Amino acid sequence: MPDRFAPDAPRERQTIRLSEERLASFREWAENGTARTAAARVRDSEGRTALVQNRWSRGWILPGGAVEPGERPVAAAQREVREETGLEATIENVVVVVDQSYENEAGEAAFSAEYVVYAARAEGEIPSTEQLGVSADEITAARWFETLPERLHDGDLLERYL
Template identity: 60%
Template sequence: MRDAPRQPQTLRLPASRLAELESWAVEGTGRAAAARVRDSAGRLALVRNEWADGWFLPGGGVEAGETARAAARREVREETGLDAEVGEPLVVLDQQYCGEDGDKWFTAEYAVFDARADGEITGADALGVHDGEILDARWFESLPEQFHERELLAPYLQE
């Protein structure tokens, strides 16, 4: 991912949420991957999850021994039911996780890949790794106003 543009991102979260994520960042890979999945009609696949408001790119943590590209493909399948062809990275976010008081806890890396897939998105009751993880998943004609991290990611998601 050397050729992908990089952007800094600071995430301010409650200490309880940071404590949940800390083992992933410190003892785990500290890496996450997502995909901008478009179909042949140019629609965008997005998901809504249990832990935050708004719509997100399908994605999640990179597992030990897994490449970021493979993680993006796996996460798209788990969160939408689509079998995506994952291409090159569009952007990499260098994340700094901080407490609500601004104290730095840990860093992580979040890569967003270009991807293509066609087909129907699976119903939300059959998506995610555990029940209720994915509340909704659907195709969009354009990026919705309620897209999470719209200001930061929108420039990289336009075609």
């Protein structure tokens, strides 16, 4: 895992248990990449929160994704918000850092990572999903929410920070 990021930010722990096939899809990122993802809790002046659904999530999630080698997490969060919502966000402070442990289905440790969530501000309309994401089928829905939806991916872990 990379050096601890934002050591003074609130921290949570999360264990992610995946099949060997799914673990293999993350292994290069975890072992030779940054082993870090960045996301943003984007709010507008009306207090609404921007959330997305993608092809792998179970429910609505914060816009975010992998931090690329040589990229600062704050820049990754801003890039991911733009790609997944079409919004130009102003990234603010770190809200929470989640220390993630990835395991196989038998509970054996595979690798560790960090998930950094920033507070952010943005205004505007979210375009249709055909205009969002890096690939045409990446984002399946994106919209503003006045209250958090029931189906919030990792809601038990993140809801208090949103």
